[in-house]
Amino acid sequence: MTTTGDLALALALADAADAVTLPRFRAADLRVERKPDRTPVTDADTACEDRLRALLATERPDDAVLGEERGGDLGAGRVWVIDPIDGTKNFSRGVPVWASLVALVEGGRPTVGVVSAPALGRRWWAAAGQGAFTRDPARGVEEGRLAVSGVGDLADAYVSTTDLDHWRTLGRQDQWLALTRACWESRAFGDFWHHCLVAEGVLDAAVEPEANTWDLAAAQVLVEEAGGRLTDLAGGTRPDGGDSLTTNGLLHDAALALVRR
Missing domain, CATH: 3.30.540.10 (Fructose-1,6-Bisphosphatase, subunit A, domain 1)
Known part of the structure; x- marks a missing residue:
């Protein structure tokens, strides 16, 4: 405990x-x-x-x-x-x-x-x-x-990933591009930083097509306690799913529908 x-x-x-x-x-x-x-x-x-x-x-x-x-x-x-x-x-x-x-x-x-x-x-x-x-x-x-943002529509969302080319090498570039087209703006702040920015309410979503447990465990409790969600790209809530979607919670289901594996 x-x-x-x-x-x-x-x-x-x-x-x-x-x-x-x-x-x-x-x-x-x-x-x-x-x-x-x-x-x-x-x-x-x-x-x-x-x-x-x-x-x-x-x-x-x-x-x-x-x-x-x-x-x-x-x-x-x-x-x-x-x-x-x-x-x-x-x-x-x-x-x-x-x-x-x-x-x-x-x-x-x-x-x-x-x-x-x-x-x-x-x-x-x-x-x-x-x-x-x-x-x-x-x-x-x-x-x-910390508190996540109140943005409730992907069209108003600021989204981040770490590296666009990573999506391409995994054969999933179209999913990332679909998400960016649905959002207001995209950046590549990457790594720990974009999870923290979601927790701060500066970003609305961050997505990783591949990630390890040590990349996500600390971020998960941080984001959840700030009012957001962090799941893998199948919707699971453990940090060892191999990929991640971090959001303010309001956008999670809509974003996950575009990048789900």
Whole structure:
């Protein structure tokens, strides 16, 4: 059962992640390698995940851990899900839009989520039944409550994905184009950021034709606690469905009808 201690721990884990990742951002000696799936991984990714796993081994020794770099499984019990750097391509190129994602999943449902983007100076967090919040120092906000938009018609919606070409390589480009034609405007903010922007009410929808559990677990509880929905493209509510649609809730069914698999 989730407690305020779990959220406090997730926030502490995010602090620890920032302490590892931010000093390596734009470091002249940053090491970047290519994984078997051709996605990049840096020395900061592995160092960050190893640090968080070590902390969890001390603080929650009975809980399981699933991480992008070191693996694991999403079982039926309590599982901490870690993406040490979401947006590694941005990180490796010096683009400040990247974040560390920490989530607690219980019985297949995310119950705690923290998204920390230190190069942007931003953080978002949520726990089931406790609301969703953000810290935005540039606006003088230390703990602001999040709420999704009230846009109820796709024709008025602002929608995002990560990469148009990803839809093409999966043979699903027509679905994304159908959604963009139905919406007011489309962008490619991508990765963690567009989920957070939906939770903030800045975007109305975000869709990913392919995504991993560690990409979605923290975002799911954040968006749900802000009043929105995150499902896979079959309408399932677990974070391990392999793809995602994030909306303000009002638009979800209409958007899903266009991109459903």
